[in-house]
Amino acid sequence: MFVRFESNNKESYGVLEGESIKAINGDIFESDYSVSDETYYVNEVTLLAPCRPSKIVCVGLNYKDHAEEVSLPLPEQPLLFLKPNTTLIGPNDVVKYPKQSEQIDYEGELAIVIGEKAKDVKPTEANNYILGFTCANDVTARDIQFGDGQWTRGKSFDTFLPLGPGIVENVNLEDSNIQLTVNGEVKQKSNLNQLIFKVDELVSYISEIMTLLPGDVIITGTPHGVGPVNSGDVMKVSIDGIGELENKILD
Structure with a gap:
């Protein structure tokens, strides 16, 4: 790793x-x-966070079980948004609860780390441009996200992207468990086989829109069980073959 x-x-x-x-x-x-x-x-x-991306490309509504949970149809193409690199923190760093929000949610996710400059990549070639994978937590000010009607502000507060603990080159994308706990209680539990758009599809699709640079990160969506956290809570994301990413949220 x-x-x-x-x-x-x-x-x-x-x-x-x-x-x-x-x-x-x-x-x-x-x-x-x-x-x-x-x-x-x-x-x-x-x-520290295992890389220093120029950008973090995020995929919304990309787990079948999450789409079912929120009663939304499966998307016909990946739903994309961005997080600035100033959201990035590492393992055991503190997530700051912003005073502007009254509801902060966790979102455990698989993250792809790009290894080589990628533009107009075919799905069959996507693996050649991936350095590896790590754990991510797409922390979200849910009230701001829904209140604004678009996602930038609610997703972009400093410290809103814990990433780590490190980058592994290979993960079983067809059968690896992903889990998030809050204070030791399981809140999210699913499998990477629930991804609607697979890793190779995402790298290809995104590279047709924007050039991906070495160190850039794609977070691939969150499974069912999304919910709020309070100041003092400890969140832990774990993915088979990668390890655990733990962070506390504080005012």
């Missing part, structure tokens, strides 16, 4: 193996990086 971490005020990429991290020389988005023998322990560093 690729991770991005900070130690002694220095940011680095590394490879996580158990409780230790081997630092990487270079950039994981370039072909000439190498794994060094320089080793850190997880409890001695700060894990």
